[in-house]
Amino acid sequence: MTFLPQLRIPATYLRGGTSKGVFFRLQDLPLAAQVPGPARDALLMRVIGSPDPYAKHTDGMGGATSSTSKCVIISAASVPDHDVDYLYGQVSIDSAFVDWSGNCGNLSTAVGPFAISNGFIDPARVPRDGLCTVRIWQANIGKTIIAHVPMRDGQVQEMGDFELDGVTFPAAEIQLEFLDPSDEQDGGAMFPTGNLVDALEVPGVGTFNVTLITAGIPTIFLNAADLGYTGTELQAAINEDRAALERFEAIRAHGAVRMGLIERIEQAATRQHTPKVAFVAPAQDFVSSSGKAIAAGSIDLHARALSMGKLHHAMMGTAAVAIGTAAAIPGTLVNLAAGGGARTSVVFGHPSGTLRVGAEAALVDGQWTVTKAIMSRSARVLMEGTVRVPADTL
Known part of the structure; x- marks a missing residue:
């Protein structure tokens, strides 16, 4: 039997609010996973480590809770007057499926910082210091989210004194506006x-x-x-x-x-x-x-x-x-x-x-x-580089 090397896929592991998830740029995914369907779902499940009958996610990036079994795909905006498309997948822990039916409000907080750091925002619109406004198209439900991301010395400010119950350490405050949030x-x-x-x-x-x-x-x-x-x-x-x-x-x-x-x-x-x-x-x-x-x-x-x-x-x-x-x-x-x-x-x-x-x-x-609707959360990059998955996943 031939065993192929693992696939290496650029990814970033981020905390957003009281959740954590694996973020991908759409163009970095294998071609078969760049479109919705079984290949994409199989890839994300293997990244997280699902389905796992032990409910531990030992062989994946997930944390075996609803707050940590999440993946995000970011791409160039498909809707005028927006900066990025944000697609969210909630990966089931013990079953073989990814639920695409809704948004994750906590991980919405991390979309703005990820978009800025990964070149999705026109540099002319990114202040060296102050707030960078990122208009996000939430592709799961077709809604607009506006993130106000603090900048310092030309970089996303992650550290700060904003405390969020459910998160152990303080960080920089990010205000989110969910426009017309009713899900028609x-x-x-x-x-x-x-x-x-x-x-x-x-x-x-x-x-x-x-x-x-x-x-x-x-x-x-x-x-x-x-x-x-x-x-x-x-x-x-x-x-x-x-x-x-x-x-x-x-x-x-x-x-x-x-x-x-x-x-x-x-x-x-x-x-x-x-x-x-x-x-x-x-x-x-x-x-x-x-x-x-x-x-x-x-x-x-x-x-x-x-x-x-x-x-x-x-x-x-x-x-x-x-x-x-x-x-x-x-x-x-x-x-x-x-x-x-x-x-x-x-x-x-x-x-x-x-x-x-x-x-x-x-x-x-x-x-x-x-x-x-308006609320404040925080976000922080936990790890960035490449995530590995077995080549036979796709």
Whole structure:
């Protein structure tokens, strides 16, 4: 048997927000993987180390969590008035597929710095010092993200004193604007059912009040109390409870059908990335996963969200957009948990601490719309060079 040398593919390993992922320039991928299809999916799965029945990703770049099993492909902009196209793939840990159905808000933070450092931005538009504005076309959902990236001495500034709960070390702050974040491609409207609150019947589990929204990422919001939770739970309380995870997956599957994202319950198994399931509760004192005590007076509400079948250690960026948008609209479960009324921003508690997110929403011709959501994250290059994969991968 002949064993060929491994393929060497230029890549950068980046942290963006509370996630990590392997970034590629489209032109650096093997030809077969430069177009969507089985070859591209096979390559990215092998890079990450999936599918892995051991759920460890020992033989790949993944971290065996939803936050670290991610790949990004950056290419020249295909849409006028944008700088780059950003395509995101959520790689399943134990199954052989890549979910292309949504965006990663956290890794969105790293797209601007990567684009600047890899020559996608006209040098005339990149200041030596100050902020470089990068207009990103999010190709998965067809939306615009604007990143304000700090520059110093002609280089992307990575170090700084901005602290992000869920990330151990401080870094430079990057502000993101998610323009018109409602995902019409999937739901047809920000509220797919036309209601701010629906009753969702899940056979064998129960009937729950839910807010179904497609801003940032399709999300199913529930009240923590209706699930028997306080809203201050940390990962172990959910992820070590198999029955709870099965219940959340049943809710997610039925919610996906109700939102029009899938036609049949069983299709949810091959659409793990979306929709998300989240539960909310009024503000109360809690202790974060790092042991930090956080007072109720410093937050507006609690929010916990599941990603790829597990409770997230912090909060997905796209889900934060959904939280901020729903909080801005009186009558949603998120808004009610925050105390009701009109608001343009909220600070919510999550397992790792707190996060502020803003949104501008308006009622136009009887329909709620959101013009943009804003939040700050940080990003840092962890490693750059080449990633290796077996030649028989493609």
